[in-house]
Amino acid sequence: MKSWLHRADVKASPYLYISPFYLLFGLLGAFPLVYTAWVSLHDWSLLEDEHPFVGLANYKALFADSLFWNALGNTASIWVISTVPQLLFAILLAHILNNRLRGQTLWRTGLLLPNVTSVVAVAIIFGQLFGRDYGMINWVLGQFGIGHIDWQAGTATSHIAISAMIIWRWTGYNALIYLAAMQAVPDSLHEAAILDGATSMQRLWRITIPSIRPTIIFTVIVSTIGGLQVFAEPLLFGGGGLTGGSDGQFQTLALYLYQAGFGRFDFGYASATAWLMFLVIVLAAMLNFLLTRRIRRA
Amino acid sequence: MRNLHKIGAAALSVALLAGVAACGDDKGGSGSGGKVKLVVATFGEFGYKDLYAEYMKAHPDIEITERVTKAEDHHKNLAAHLATGQGAADIEAIEEGWIGQFKATPDKFVNLTDLGANDLKAQWPDWKWQTSVGKNGAQIGFGTDVGGLAMCYRTDLFAKAGLPTDREQVSALWKDWDGYITAGKKYAAAKLPNSAFMDGPTVMYRSVLGQFDQGLYDNQDNVIVETNPSVRAAFDKTVEAINAGLSAKIAAWSADWNAGFQKGRFATIACPSWMMAYIQEQAKDAAGKWDIAKIPGGGGNWGGSFLTLPKQGKHQKEAYELAKWLTSPEQQAKVFRKAGNFPSTVTLYQDPVITDFKNPFFNNAPVGKIFSESITTMKAQYLGPKAGDINTAIQNGLTRVEQGKQTPDAAWKQALEEIKKIV
Numbered sequence: 001m002k003s004w005l006h007r008a009d010v011k012a013s014p015y016l017y018i019s020p021f022y023l024l025f026g027l028l029g030a031f032p033l034v035y036t037a038w039v040s041l042h043d044w045s046l047l048e049d050e051h052p053f054v055g056l057a058n059y060k061a062l063f064a065d066s067l068f069w070n071a072l073g074n075t076a077s078i079w080v081i082s083t084v085p086q087l088l089f090a091i092l093l094a095h096i097l098n099n100r101l102r103g104q105t106l107w108r109t110g111l112l113l114p115n116v117t118s119v120v121a122v123a124i125i126f127g128q129l130f131g132r133d134y135g136m137i138n139w140v141l142g143q144f145g146i147g148h149i150d151w152q153a154g155t156a157t158s159h160i161a162i163s164a165m166i167i168w169r170w171t172g173y174n175a176l177i178y179l180a181a182m183q184a185v186p187d188s189l190h191e192a193a194i195l196d197g198a199t200s201m202q203r204l205w206r207i208t209i210p211s212i213r214p215t216i217i218f219t220v221i222v223s224t225i226g227g228l229q230v231f232a233e234p235l236l237f238g239g240g241g242l243t244g245g246s247d248g249q250f251q252t253l254a255l256y257l258y259q260a261g262f263g264r265f266d267f268g269y270a271s272a273t274a275w276l277m278f279l280v281i282v283l284a285a286m287l288n289f290l291l292t293r294r295i296r297r298a
Numbered sequence: 299m300r301n302l303h304k305i306g307a308a309a310l311s312v313a314l315l316a317g318v319a320a321c322g323d324d325k326g327g328s329g330s331g332g333k334v335k336l337v338v339a340t341f342g343e344f345g346y347k348d349l350y351a352e353y354m355k356a357h358p359d360i361e362i363t364e365r366v367t368k369a370e371d372h373h374k375n376l377a378a379h380l381a382t383g384q385g386a387a388d389i390e391a392i393e394e395g396w397i398g399q400f401k402a403t404p405d406k407f408v409n410l411t412d413l414g415a416n417d418l419k420a421q422w423p424d425w426k427w428q429t430s431v432g433k434n435g436a437q438i439g440f441g442t443d444v445g446g447l448a449m450c451y452r453t454d455l456f457a458k459a460g461l462p463t464d465r466e467q468v469s470a471l472w473k474d475w476d477g478y479i480t481a482g483k484k485y486a487a488a489k490l491p492n493s494a495f496m497d498g499p500t501v502m503y504r505s506v507l508g509q510f511d512q513g514l515y516d517n518q519d520n521v522i523v524e525t526n527p528s529v530r531a532a533f534d535k536t537v538e539a540i541n542a543g544l545s546a547k548i549a550a551w552s553a554d555w556n557a558g559f560q561k562g563r564f565a566t567i568a569c570p571s572w573m574m575a576y577i578q579e580q581a582k583d584a585a586g587k588w589d590i591a592k593i594p595g596g597g598g599n600w601g602g603s604f605l606t607l608p609k610q611g612k613h614q615k616e617a618y619e620l621a622k623w624l625t626s627p628e629q630q631a632k633v634f635r636k637a638g639n640f641p642s643t644v645t646l647y648q649d650p651v652i653t654d655f656k657n658p659f660f661n662n663a664p665v666g667k668i669f670s671e672s673i674t675t676m677k678a679q680y681l682g683p684k685a686g687d688i689n690t691a692i693q694n695g696l697t698r699v700e701q702g703k704q705t706p707d708a709a710w711k712q713a714l715e716e717i718k719k720i721v
Contacts, residue, residue, distance in 0.1 A: 046377050046378065046381045047377060047380065047381065047399065047400070047402065047403045047406070048403065049403075049405075065719065067716075067719070127553060128553050131552075131553050131554050131557075132554055133548070133554045133557070133558070133563065134553075134554060134557050134561075150547075150701065152549070153701040153703070239549060239551055239552045239553070240370070240551070241690070242690075243690060243691075243694055245694075246694040246695075246697035246698045246701060246703070247694070247698055247703060262374050263687060264684070264687060264720065265377055265399070
């Protein structure tokens with residue numbers, strides 16, 4: 001009897017312990033996912049009672065919608081402009097902080113401050129910094145004789161402004177992750193390199209980065225997922241407008257989805273967009289995985 | 299109570315994405331002590347606080363709870379509550395820009411004429427009454443306030459540019475929008491540093507459009523943007539002003555716009571009554587510099603709200619009585635004196651309470667008289683369900699012209715294509 005209980009305990013208990021996560025995930029993650037797929041097959045207006053089944057019509061319309069492709073392009077562009085510098089800065093920052101500094105804890109906590117600031121506050125402040133007439137950035141540029149830039153009007157300029165917000169918020173967070181990984185790199189390697197006369201940058205390139213490669217892969221994947229979901233920054237940068245500028249020049253996929261769902265209450269179309277967005281993210285994650293596997297082997 | 303409370307609203311809409319499913323708000327069930335609990339959901343400033351207390355005093359069996367949200371979120375929440383059949387308040391305010399969308403599903407609301415609203419019909423201007431009548435002829439809301447139209451202008455800048463400053467003379471400058479553009483050219487010729495004649499395309503376009511008999515929709519909910527010459531005329535007139543160099547090229551409701559009121563980046567802006575409160579808030583130090591003249595082309599309206607009763611409410615009779623009381627002429631006059639929301643009741647437009655009211659911030663302009671005239675001489679326009687999105691598409695087109703991205707024809711063509719997708 002006792003041994004039977006013991007065996008059951010050993011076998012079943014671990015599942016029991018992890019079950020809360022899966023139950024919650026099923027309720028809050030999997031169910032909405034499946035339900036969204038169901039909604040996406042209907043002409044589903046939030047305000048109507050009738051939701052006729054339309055099959056794949058929403059998807060067909062989406063593929064033919066130039067605004068969808070525009071949003072996808074903007075999302076990709078903002079993702080590249082924000083992620084690449086962000087991760088480079090993060091590695092550099094982590095490398096500097098990995099040296100012995102006075103007030104280490106202070107510097108390290110400071111890194112996380114932009115990340116705990118509300119995204120809304122960040123977006124509003126940066127929106128003012130990038131203001132055309134009274135923005136501080138244009139004022140500084142003016143001091144150097146460079147004319148006023150209408151940040152919102154241009155495609156490239158608006159992407160840069162939005163990326164600046166993302167870089168500001170996430171650089172410190174990634175730097176901390178890198179720092180943690182860097183501390184696991186054996187000191188003896190660095191000491192040997194120093195004895196051989198290696199500079200700080202050489203040690204970063206030759207020792208640190210190869211050693212923390214798995215962590216870099218992790219941050220790339222996480223920022224890809226985050227980058228494809230950028231929403232609050234373009235929304236607030238455009239003063240709350242859902243179109244992302246006069247020509248949709250900075251409308252991201254998430255903003256496009258929001259416009260369909262909560263601007264036009266067209267939940268069918270918004271759900272179809274959500275699913276395509278999901279597929280794009282899966283695709284990007286897979287691409288990441290393949291690329292990074294190669295890098296790991298190299 | 300103004301058209302779209304964009305900046306702050308966006309902040310909360312972020313939270314909304316996650317929060318929609320979770321807002322099962324308290325419903326007005328019968329409370330303790332046999333009192334009937336009524337929930338009134340509004341946005342912005344309706345000026346109702348004192349009125350609630352007064353009403354509860356006169357009706358000891360009623361308990362009123364208010365729920366105030368930012369305009370954008372208020373309407374999105376309402377849509378979600380109507381869709382799920384629960385969570386709506388007993389009385390829900392709806393702004394003019396959204397009423398088209400909501401009256402497209404009149405069966406979600408109590409038909410006020412079933413409860414005797416026809417007896418009150420004469421209280422409102424006919425167009426205000428018609429604005430909230432649904433497809434099936436059901437009246438879904440009582441009008442609270444209206445926008446009206448006037449033209450706000452900076453006397454100090456006008457003086458510098460050699461234009462008259464007296465509001466009668468200024469009104470005489472622009473009998474119509476051509477006159478407005480002519481005055482603007484004179485202003486532009488004076489070349490005041492960092493100051494343009496008007497803010498940007500949105501407010502002018504909306505005001506010109508608001509003065510035609512028909513706008514974006516015909517009375518059968520068909521979008522007629524392409525065939526109705528009035529829409530193109532409003533678009534072209536605004537382009538004319540842009541091309542004449544009158545625009546400061548500032549997007550409405552942006553940070554630069556807010557700063558522009560204070561710094562005199564633009565000398566005129568078309569003013570619905572709610573815009574007065576907005577200017578006072580943004581340009582606190584500019585008191586006395588702003589004044590108000592008549593709008594080119596006479597009357598017109600932009601904005602205003604309604605009180606509706608969602609059908610899911612448990613106490614429709616009591617809610618009806620309260621909504622009726624809140625929108626009655628006496629209460630609307632009180633609200634006007636306190637919060638400045640311009641009343642929507644016909645009788646008040648001759649009442650000294652309104653007509654004698656002067657606004658000290660705007661050089662003691664007789665705003666009561668100006669807006670009363672604007673309302674009584676205006677022509678009403680039918681507002682369809684997607685009016686807001688359609689206007690955004692056209693306004694974006696104007697902005698593209700202003701930013702030098704497109705010719706007016708190309709911008710118009712693209713706007714029409716976008717509108718086809720919206721509808």
